[in-house]
Amino acid sequence: MNIAEIQNAKQQFGIIGNDPELLRAIDTAIQVAKTDLSVLVSGESGVGKEFFPQIIHKNSVRKHAKYIAVNCGAIPEGTIDSELFGHVKGAFTGAVNERKGYFSEANGGTIFLDEVAELPMSTQARLLRVLENGEFIRVGSSEVEKTNVRIVCATNVDLPTAISEGRFREDLYYRLNTVPINVPPLRRRGEDVFLLFKKFCLDFAVKYNVPKLQLDESAKAAIMGYSWPGNIRQLKNVAEQLSILELDRSITGDVMSRYLPQKNESNLPMLSGQHSGKGRTFESEREILYNVLFDMRRDITELKQQLESMRAMHAEAQEHTPYYTEAHEVPVVQQHIAPAYDLRPQDVKRYEHLPNAEEYVEEALSLNDVEKKTILMALERNRGKRRNAAKELNISERTLYRKIKEYGIE
Ligand SMILES: Nc1ncnc2c1ncn2[C@@H]1O[C@H](COP(=O)(O)OP(=O)(O)O)[C@@H](O)[C@H]1O
Ligand SMILES: [Mg+2]
Incomplete structure (x- = not known):
């Protein structure tokens, strides 16, 4: 084991822990990175499997080429072949243009197939072919194309069981599992x-x-x-x-x-005890409320982040600066994330108490300015009654009180 290399990888990816099994897994990833062998990362859900394909990519000669992570479980069965291998124009209804698949986009780089056990059998056959000779065919085409990609897969499913149940190809398993990396569960x-x-x-x-x-x-x-x-x-x-x-x-x-939560309880800690049959206690009601509060708080944090990134995108577009990633960054292509700022009409009316756009005459108000102004106006409308203003703003009185102090509102 090369301790310095392992330390380096841990630092680079923010991996915490000194468990010997974990260190051995990291070491294997570093050692195998220099080869082109396929790697299968196994381990329970939540053990940190996603670090490993990145360690492999970053320690390989492919590090300056693309790294594409695909969550096989998140792509509908009907489109997965086209996403992975591309399609030609008119391959199916709606295929108005041709499309490059990830295998061709990642040429020279690395593909990470997460939750690989979720792949349909027909896709497994295509994958086996790429693994064997780098060949693939786009959906609707008959032309064989070539690609040079390093494949790392991950699964929390016991593949031998999936094979015995006829859900996973045995030949593909041996091919993927050239180098196995087992990530130990936290309890060990x-x-x-x-x-x-x-x-x-x-x-x-x-x-x-x-x-x-x-x-x-x-x-x-x-x-x-x-x-x-x-x-x-x-x-x-x-x-x-x-x-x-x-x-x-x-x-x-x-x-x-x-x-x-203990074994027989719900997996949602905050809701545990809810179905205990003892009836609703003050304790469980409080936990449910906490859970709701917790979700709201997280939503707000996320919304704030989205607003920030929208503002950043806006500013960037105005400056006409092209977007590029630094060479040392892993260019991760994220799939299936719907634009989070897509407001549906039914969502918009929730903001009916917010001031009209015309009321914000000044341009480039900071987020804090907007918040302060919104609070001021709510207070004005409610003649200084904090309780009503908080209600209107959909925040707790305590939060309102804190904000008033924070912004020095009289
Ligand atoms: N050793 C570790 N040190 C720090 N964070 C970790 C570690 N292992 C896992 N995590 C974090 O735990 C979460 C789950 O990890 P992830 O790789 O998504 O799990 P898996 O893919 O195995 O289900 C992530 O937020 C990840 O950053
Ligand atoms: Mg995962």
Whole structure:
């Protein structure tokens, strides 16, 4: 094992942990990167499988070429062949133009096929052919094309079982699995659980601008003894929920265990206990409310980010600066993400209490200016009655109070 190389990869991708199995997996990725062998990354959901194809790409001679990540489970069966291999004009209804597939776009680079077990059998056959000799045929074409791509796959499904059930081709499995990388579940990583937790708490304290959480010994014991069925993804969620919801920053084992659903409970920590049959208690109602609050808060944060990026895009378009990625960045092509700022008419009327566009005469108001102005106007309309203004703005009185102080509104 080359410790320096592993350390380097961990730093580059923000991977936390010193568990020997994890380090071995990272080491294998680095070593195999220099070859063109296909790699299959296996592991439960949430263990961090997506780091590995990136480590491989960045440590390979292909690092300056394209890296395309495809989530096979997210593409409808009807279009997956066309997305991966392209199609010719008129290949099917709606194919008004020809289209390059990812395999041709990533020529010279790396393709990451996530959730590879979700591929339909017919697509599996096409994939096998690319793996064997780099050949593929666009949908609706008869012309054989060539591509040179490195393929890394990931799955949380036990492929031998899928093979025995006739859902996965055995020959494809052997071909993909030239080099297996197993990413261990969190419950086998010992002290890493605590390391990861501390790191996430710190991140969320910064993100939400709240004081950092402190775990006492019993809380630490609770997370160390928990089975983490959702692995690091779940741990991150729990850290986020605690950071937002627990006003008392020192966390005890009792508090912690409320966020850790047991086997027979729902996987949604905040809703656990809801179906316990004991009827609705104050406790469970409060948890449901917290859950709603938590979602709202996350939505707001996301909306803010989207607004920011829309503003950035707008500014960029005005400057006519071409968009390019730095050579050291991995150009990830993201698929199937609908433009988030697509407002539907039924959404728009929710903003009926917001001031008209004409009321914003000045151009280039900052987001903060807009917020301050909106609050001022709501207060004016409600003759200074904070309770009513908060209601109209759809925020809590406490948030309104904080904003009033923040903006120094009289
Ligand atoms: N060792 C780790 N250190 C830091 N973050 C991690 C680690 N492993 C996983 N994560 C984070 O956990 C989440 C789930 O990881 P992901 O790669 O999407 O899981 P998988 O693809 O295996 O389901 C991501 O937010 C990822 O950044
Ligand atoms: Mg994944």
